[in-house]
Amino acid sequence: MPMSTRDSLPLQERVPLNNTLQRASDLIILFHLISLLYYRLISLHFHGFVWLLSFICESWFTFVWILYTNAKWNPVTYKTYPQNLLKRLDELPAVDIFVTTADPKLEPPIITVNTVLSLLAVEYPVEKLACYVSDDAASPATFYSLVQASKFAKLWVPFCKKYDVRVRAPSVYFSTQCSPSVSSARALSSDFRNDWNHVKDEYEKLCQRIANACKEKHDDVPKTDEFADFSDVERGNHPSIVKVIWENNKDAMEDGFPHLIYVPREKRPRHSHHFKAGAMNVLTRVSGVMTNAPLMLNVDCDMFANNPEVFLHGMCLLFGFSDEVHCGYVQTFQQFYGGLKDDPFGNQLVVLQYKIGLGIAGLQGPFYGGTGCFHRRKIIYGSPPNLPHAHRYDVLSYKESKQVFGDCRELLDSAAHIRSANMKTSGKLIDLSAKIEAAKQLASCTYEFNTSWGKEIGWLYGAVVEDLITGLKIQSMGWESKCMTLDPAPFLGIAPTGGPASLTQYKRWATGLLEFLLGPYNPLLATIYKSLRFRQCLTYLLINAWPLRSPFELCYTLLPAYCFLTNTSFLPKASEPAIMIPLGLMVIYNVATLMEYFECGLSVRAWWNNQRMQRIIVLTSWLFGFIGGVLKTMGLSETIFELTRKDQNSDIDPRRFTFDSSPMFVPGTAVVMVNVVALVVGLVRMMVNGEDVEEGGGDGPGLGELVCSLWVLLSFWPFVKGFFGRGCYGIPWVIVFKAAVLVLLFLQIFAKCMI
């Protein structure tokens, strides 16, 4: 890329973050963990099985802590200087934008429409952008909404650019911006006021039309030609449809905005469609024959562009380094719009991304997170960086490349162009409509047969975390990646609320992570046989370890209760000096994590919510993800991609934890019941024997066990409340029943030792 060499103005600057305190506290915690293990080892023969069990669990926690410490050790951020890029606007490469949506019920079209509008209005030469929307539901309502949105874009895009609107998703803009007649200096201009009112009116009409279309049933699709393609669409069984909703031709350039293309791929009941990864591969191919931009940006349907300069910042990172190997892709954090205060469901990931995300950014670079990421098309086509031992796809013969990319002449030509490392798209005006037939063929479900799509090239299949394995594959080739953090945030999405939706999302991730670990994309193998760096490998293992944590944590959560039931202990007595180890660990760990929340400007409440949700998630989502992943690996079940709900049911208080009859809630319910029973047994024993808790009859439970048991109950407080809640706020009786059976079983097994 000539940009970085011709002009010496820097595009980016690396800023290492000072984290001496963080390192110190991480090491102190590690020291305590190791002391605890040592203490267990030397006193193992005085105690029995319980200590061995504790030792095993604590060894796992220590291992995970080492992985965390590694990940947090070298945090960096990058400053970007888009103003230095503006002088070279004509040299900027083209970018194809991909938006995926899959279900008009769970992902209401108005959300997708806002995302698309925000992207059409970004600050970037319009003739260099094209926006492709994949619709896995092939929903006429979504199509209709996009057509209407493209009409509205003719007003919206010029409006944003004329008045330098900062948030270009209209729903957010109009809901946060007061009417100009009462605020802002610009309000003085009557032009602005008139335009504002007009655009707002039109936006409201657009919302109304979309809301009406979503209410109608499938067979009420307008009978115009535009919708003829939808006449024989059955959910999950239909041919591919490719529609150019808006073609940006040069004449209309003044008020122009990027091409908009709608792509529901072919679906047949008996063909595996590989969920989002499959959709991304179709978009890659379809855009390959239509606009073939050397760069691609992909976002989920709810992730609107919140910073109009986001593309320019992205380019600064992609082209700001001496060698492109340093920036294979640019990933942004997943940040959320209108997130609930204090993160009651522990899914806003603020501290996780700030601490772990920036830490990983200081190693080989951030994981690919599935949304808000700029990719180089040639890497998606399998090109390695210019490293000596790399396998080269750009020297493939025609026959070979047909085996890799499939049998479509247009695609092969376009891929050859990309792999020749050419950043320039041919200046010719493209006639998109002429490519529709080829595009439909590329979106058919048989196209990938006997090709390398999903295996060697494109988004990879085989785990419901297609993003992570695709990123791992890229980094295994030796590419680095860069993390883009901006203020205001580059993209904002919707975090799920309520118990079931939040836990389902974590369950899918956990299943995917286990499939990932046990599948061919194991990070250890990638380090041994490929170019994934060792410390980067440890960071992948860190998240791979999420689902594996659940059996250990389940066991550890039951230990205090077990001790009360069987009159034993798993911690040193309060009178022994060794109590300082677990006590110190607990205090320092909690203070240190609390400090991390303060550092990110969050409250004590947010900290506690995340602590408690972590405990809940491990014993619900991760446990089921773990089981699902194991079954899938043994070939006993198929995993599916359960979509995250993006609209909110307005009848429900979004802050309160809700339940449904999913078996995921059983273990949490059982844990609460066991702990309550255990505490009662402990209390009764104390009263009968007239003992002090501490003396507890020799080896009996003491203060440590009591604190742990109460801590578990506090962590599972939403479940405790769920016993008394009504409707969706209460635990359904089937769940209580199943949990009770488990508790009885647990008691039965240990009944012998109880008295």
Ligand SMILES: O=c1ccn([C@@H]2O[C@H](COP(=O)(O)OP(=O)(O)O[C@H]3O[C@H](CO)[C@@H](O)[C@H](O)[C@H]3O)[C@@H](O)[C@H]2O)c(=O)[nH]1
């Ligand atoms: O068959 C499918 C399933 C999903 N999607 C799209 O995939 C995106 C992500 O789905 P969502 O339900 O929002 O999942 P999240 O848990 O929020 O997604 C995170 O985790 C996923 C991997 O589990 C990544 O793919 C996502 O990019 C990342 O945001 C959405 O745009 C969907 O429309 C499809 O296009 N086809």
Ligand SMILES: [Mn+2]
């Ligand atoms: Mn999402």
